[in-house]
Amino acid sequence: MGKSSKDKRDIYYRKAKEEGWRARSAFKLLQLDQQFHLFDGVQRVVDLCAAPGSWSQVLSRELFEKRGIEAGSGKTVAGSTFGGKVVTGESTAQKSSTMEKAKIVSVDLQPMAPIAGVTTIQADITHPQTLKMILDEFGGEPADFVCSDGAPDVTGLHDLDEYTQAQLILSALQLTTQLLRPGGNFVAKIFRGRDIDLMYFQLGLLFEQVTCAKPRSSRGSSLESFIVCQGYKPRSGWSPDLATGVMVNKELPLPISERVVAPFVACGDLSEYDSDATYTLPSGEGVRVSLDPVQSPTCPPYKRAVEMKRKN
């Protein structure tokens, strides 16, 4: 399907382009904030699985622009040993003293175009070394907020996709336990599949309040929701290792079964657009003209294959 048909189909896609967001996901974070006031008093943030960067854009706007702080334009810095690449915001901004307090670090497998005031790292968040890189960026200071909009490339094997998704959350959680200040908040994308209640149980051990939230900009027909974990309470010795029950000289345990259900909240106003609905745009001049995407899609691994297919 062509670009213009997507414009017509997806109202949030169109709105994102009009407002200059790199992805329609921006509205999900904005609607989550409407409900939970996630940005209140927040200075230091980690945005995991951030490409193409609309959440980072929202954060940059909230932490710099809205508070009247000038954020520099981003720039690229050379990579690291295991394929990770660090890109940092420009130094002009860092001269400001308030600015030194505000910090946004964004991580993704995919390269990201620079965003004002945002340090971006190209790395796999499930890799142990990535954790170290992020911690280094914070230089021992805690973060106020950790978010992750991570989603694997789904295969269609629901159990594998849910596992990979859970790994992204557990990696984010591992970082959280080492970086988030007590009382801080954590938000992550989840697939509400068959084992989501196991995940709720684990999260409940670490936060005062765990809520499952669905922004109205997220399609009702998709399994996606967001887990909003408020009030971090550190627990010594907690490790998000799935394989804790497995030990040498022991028999393999039976499958685990501790499950709880987190309360559900739909967020965003009912008067806002419905992402499941079909809208007819007013016909008239200019409306049918499709808008260019703000940020071109990042390059997928199968790009070469697709090119070869086209040529052949």
Place this chain on the structure above:
Amino acid sequence: MTKTNYGAITAVKAVSRDCLYTGQGRSITKYSLSGDKWWSQRLFGRNKIHGIDIDQKKGKMLVFGGDSILVTDLECSSRDERSVGDWICDAKFGSDNDTIYVLTAHNRVLILDSDLKIKEIVTCSENSLLYSGSLHVTEDSESVLVASGTVLHGIYIWKLANGKIMHNFTDHEGSIFDVKISPDFAYVISCSDDRFVKLFDLKAGKLVGSGFGHGARIWQVGFYGDNNYVSSSEDSTAILWSHNESRGLLEPAKQFPGHVGKNMWCFDILDKSLITGGGDGRWREFDLEIDHLTEYDYDHVIGNSGAFKNFINLSFTKTAVGTANGEVYLVDRSSDDVTWSLIYQNDALRSLNLMAGWPGSPFVAVGSRFGQVFVINTETKQVSETKVFEGKVSGMLTRDLSGAKYLIATSQNDKDDNVLLEVGTDTQKRYKAMDTFPVTCFDVNEKGNVVMGSRFGALAYFDTVDATPVIFRKAINAETVTDVLFTDEIRVTLTTKNGFYGNLDIRTKQFSLLNKSSQNSIFKILCLSPLITCGFKTNSFVISDESANAQLFAADCGGAHRSWDVLFGDNKVLFNFVRKSIMCEIASNVIPVSSYYSHGREVRAIDVNGSVVASGAEDTNVILSEVRDGQLHNLLTYRKHTSGIQTLKWVSPELLISSSAREELFIWKFNASEKTLTPWLSLPRGDNPDLRIMDFVYKACDGGFELLCVYSDSSLRLWKYDNSSFTLVSDLKYTQHCLLNVDLVEDDKSALISATDGSLSVYELPSLRPKSHIYAHQSSVRFCRKGELIFSGGDDNKLVVTELKNGELREIASIASAHSSTITEVAPLDGSEADIVSVSVDQNVRKWKFSDGELKLMSDEFTTVADTGCVCPYEGGLLIGGAGLDYWTE
């Protein structure tokens, strides 16, 4: 309760022709390759099976999937499921007796004893997350090699003995979906998100071959023989690759068009057979022998005989070839030396390209410029000549009716009769020419009735040669009728050039079946029962079993614009065609399909009529199946919708209605004796391709029926059909929110609707004046009605009971966390202690009873079907749809 899953097959293990194990959902099923189903056993509580290993000597089977593993015997008579606490990429028996190796997604190997006690845990120095991996045990178990496929860092080959990495291959881009080491430990084969298959030399540690050929992602790779490799893909095909060492390429040697919808997840190889498992829940067997392709050029014919014009396969070993020089050759392949002999030459046949024949006999017929038909016995070289026209013979069609050989000759002059001859007799029947009716196909039956099809889509039936024909001007659209066969005295099956087929009753002029093939075109019916057709799909010639919805054969010949002929039978195909003046011939084995198939994409609606189940899915198809002996059996796949099905319902024993995006709503007539569907009506629609008809309710009324539909643009429309056309009675826009369900309430005097804003609303009919409105949920609501009560489930995990009294909705009970995820359907139960059943994407199926003002949970069962989207109660059991299909019997 028996729970049968018709979802994706995610593991296959072929032990012998009598013993094939498939992993489908949580169960292992044992089949023979000839299609017998021996037994099926559910092994896991929640996890799906992803791999099977067999130790034949000890008679043991190792089964794993998700984080579960178990060891059982070859009949799966015990089930002691254990968890390794992490995703299992591979598990293998060691070659000594008691060791089992398990590779997990954190690049860690657990070494277990036969009681699944952990002897050792070995962690690779590189422990990034794996998408795939495999374990390779040497004969003496001395050394175990691990091949790990990571998300971002390519492939690691490491030694279990010390956890050391031997190689890190980073030639792929993106996640590695499979990686295997050859049995002689010389090569590594892999596939990734980049859609390439790559071959590495293990000793040299370098890439030696790279192949591209699949149209989507590749899920599994394997070795076949010394220089061949196999891959299976999301594009639902497998490819057999050969290695071109000098060019560093893996080249496709044969492609297997295997499964319906998306995904061929897995395969195994047994001798020369490839056994594959698909997203459609079916396994298939293919012949790995490379199709025999023979090419003939003009060296085979005497002198400068001119182009190959026509060929007729008389048998699998004999083909008659006509050239532009007016010669007929017989190609004989019965011995190793292929012989070409000149059978007949006649200048009157020059430049003509008219030949027909009767496969199974030695006879062919050629037509001349001067109105002659020559029937040639290719064995005896005897020729008999009949003059049928003054001018040129422009068409010849043949039919064999229990040994009697018929031929119809048509003339260039459209005023000439169409002449029917019977070989070996003097019979000559002259059928009067019909206006604008160039004959393209015909059939004759025992009673001598004749039916003819035309290039302009017409069909003519002649009771006798002198009778006035019954003519159907637009039999199926106005498309060329390509083939027609009598199925009995009054019914014919016909096909069209644009890929339709149907059963037409000559007397009533009604279709009892009308459907579109998965092929772009149909040129011939190769078999009536099961219905097997051939035609073209883009550049390939294809043979399809329409009844089984399976492609049986495909050959890339460059498209339909060429001379070609096909012979099909005894599970063999002989296909020949001309490409760049060369005559090409492909001989192949075809293996029939036996097992049940589902959609291969998410099932979105199920409904039952007697024992006939209709299901609709994201693949845009409607499938009819039948329940027999507690099992589902396929009837036919119907292709009419152009986008994923939203809803389908039997509104009466004779009518099925289905709806989808593009405002498509089709009303189908059901023929109970044939168990087939014919499209009857479609609802008027606009031009917005995204507008979905989410749900509808049907009500018969005087002189027709009414249809109340809800749309994704928040519209509620009341349509009336008065036996000639639809009129819009009333129309309403609820808000901007997508509407989801609709039903009639208050003795059909009002409509109840639900929306994505969490609301339930009542409107008076037919005025659509609003009566009552409540927010029962926070977002999307699905409801069902049972008596006076409305049961609704939401995206908010909540289950609510609402009462409608005096036109007012009032919530009377609710449970906030009735499920841990979106409730996708609630359905009323009859004759059960429980009132309703709810399904959710948490894969739980719960039955509830409303009594004493409270909702009580009556039963709670887990379904294998992920992305659970719909449920249909049926005779005390349930049909559950989503990513796959479950059938639970009581």
